[in-house]
Amino acid sequence: MSDGTPAVIAKRVDAGESADLSEITDLAHAAGYEVVGELSQSREEDAAFHFGEGKVDELTALVVDTGAAAVIVDNSLGPYQTYNIGGKLPEGVEVIDRFTLILEIFGQRANARKAQLQVELAELRYELPRAEAKASLAKRDERPGFMGLGEYDESREQDIKAQISRIKNELDSIADKEETRREQRRESGFDLVALAGYTNAGKSTLMRRLAEDLEVGENDDLHPDLDPTAESEDRLFTTLGTTTRRAETGTRDVLLTDTVGFVSDLPHWLVESFKSTLDSVYRADLVLLVVDASEPVEEMRDKLVTCHDTLYERNEAPIVTVLNKIDLVDPDELERKTDALRALAPNPVVVSGLTGENVSGLADRIEDELPDWREERLLLPMSDDSMSLVSWLYDHGHVENEEYDGENVLVEFEARPAIVEKARAKAADVRTGGAGAEAETDGGRRN
Ligand SMILES: Nc1nc2c(ncn2[C@@H]2O[C@H](COP(=O)(O)OP(=O)(O)OP(=O)(O)O)[C@@H](O)[C@H]2O)c(=O)[nH]1
Numbered sequence: 001m002s003d004g005t006p007a008v009i010a011k012r013v014d015a016g017e018s019a020d021l022s023e024i025t026d027l028a029h030a031a032g033y034e035v036v037g038e039l040s041q042s043r044e045e046d047a048a049f050h051f052g053e054g055k056v057d058e059l060t061a062l063v064v065d066t067g068a069a070a071v072i073v074d075n076s077l078g079p080y081q082t083y084n085i086g087g088k089l090p091e092g093v094e095v096i097d098r099f100t101l102i103l104e105i106f107g108q109r110a111n112a113r114k115a116q117l118q119v120e121l122a123e124l125r126y127e128l129p130r131a132e133a134k135a136s137l138a139k140r141d142e143r144p145g146f147m148g149l150g151e152y153d154e155s156r157e158q159d160i161k162a163q164i165s166r167i168k169n170e171l172d173s174i175a176d177k178e179e180t181r182r183e184q185r186r187e188s189g190f191d192l193v194a195l196a197g198y199t200n201a202g203k204s205t206l207m208r209r210l211a212e213d214l215e216v217g218e219n220d221d222l223h224p225d226l227d228p229t230a231e232s233e234d235r236l237f238t239t240l241g242t243t244t245r246r247a248e249t250g251t252r253d254v255l256l257t258d259t260v261g262f263v264s265d266l267p268h269w270l271v272e273s274f275k276s277t278l279d280s281v282y283r284a285d286l287v288l289l290v291v292d293a294s295e296p297v298e299e300m301r302d303k304l305v306t307c308h309d310t311l312y313e314r315n316e317a318p319i320v321t322v323l324n325k326i327d328l329v330d331p332d333e334l335e336r337k338t339d340a341l342r343a344l345a346p347n348p349v350v351v352s353g354l355t356g357e358n359v360s361g362l363a364d365r366i367e368d369e370l371p372d373w374r375e376e377r378l379l380l381p382m383s384d385d386s387m388s389l390v391s392w393l394y395d396h397g398h399v400e401n402e403e404y405d406g407e408n409v410l411v412e413f414e415a416r417p418a419i420v421e422k423a424r425a426k427a428a429d430v431r432t433g434g435a436g437a438e439a440e441t442d443g444g445r446r447n
């Protein structure tokens, strides 16, 4: 992006390492900045300035030279470090660290109420220790007007804490509603499949491709909350909220959810703020972990590790790794990469969301990996109640056979175990409701 706010990017890595500025450059573009200069330093962290003080002088000169309005630091800065660096820069030049930058992007993309609350929560969690630092400075009366935020207000910390708990409550109640909705969807016979992965891996592109190949949208009116669009763009964090679409993989009805991308080095409180968004991944029946296979293998490895770390704590679903963008990789190279990553990504599916190559293979794999349905047969008396149970079975599972002999109907179907249990209970009700009617159940045993 050009014509954005001019910014200088800066990064410190430990002594002996070399700084890679590519991701922070992409993040800066995503937030609408134009990068007009860059600087890096390999040394241990300085308590006062984060960088060495001489490096900050160099940074100041670069800012003056380029007319930058902001300095974006690809590290986590403490409140005092932010203040000290800011003190050296020309008046009005903003100091932004990696997390404030990511929050800025999220803030710009947050349209839905939930996303807005999540961003607000993360901002408050970021601000809290800074307000505390400001309070302790003000008490010592050392630096009036610390960080240009005006006079210290006794109640600010309490205020932040109260807001944090109010927002958490609201987010919790949204999360409860979403959990209820997931359960309703499961009860209607849907399998929930989530697309997860590093930002820009191609999740949204695959979502559209799978949905298209799998004839989405026939029954949109059943689920009015389904969103028809999932944007793709070569930009980090294109997707912020979650988007769910319907797909069919043969016998199974799948609801695919596209979600926010992962990024490395996020502090715990930031991930925590987005936890209900990630719940659609953690609570899925299957997770497709999308990886950009066109990147160097070391980068793929780092990003996979970040994804596994993010998933590790709470994920309950089996994971299938999907190596995407194979249109950009020649077959030998792809084989080498697959071999090198075998420990982290066993038995991956290789696809191109862009060209559609092997998307049908991915659909087959989804069908294979979803938790098994059970086969069941019910013998029901001919009655209105039985007929409505049969149509319920069509809605919630896959009916394979239906036979009538005048008095009874034999229905053979497959469904998730919870649905089979419900069907048995309903059959029992039909039996007690009808005169001496019998409901035969014989589990998965069939001849
Ligand atoms: N060459 C190639 N490009 C792809 C492929 N899949 C996606 N892309 C491109 O990669 C970029 C990112 O794709 P998205 O689908 O937006 O990625 P995402 O994972 O949803 O990204 P975020 O929502 O930002 O986390 C876009 O420019 C896509 O056109 C692919 O198979 N091949």
Ligand SMILES: [Mg+2]
Pocket: 203, 204, 205, 231, 232, 238, 239, 258, 259
């Ligand atoms: Mg996306």
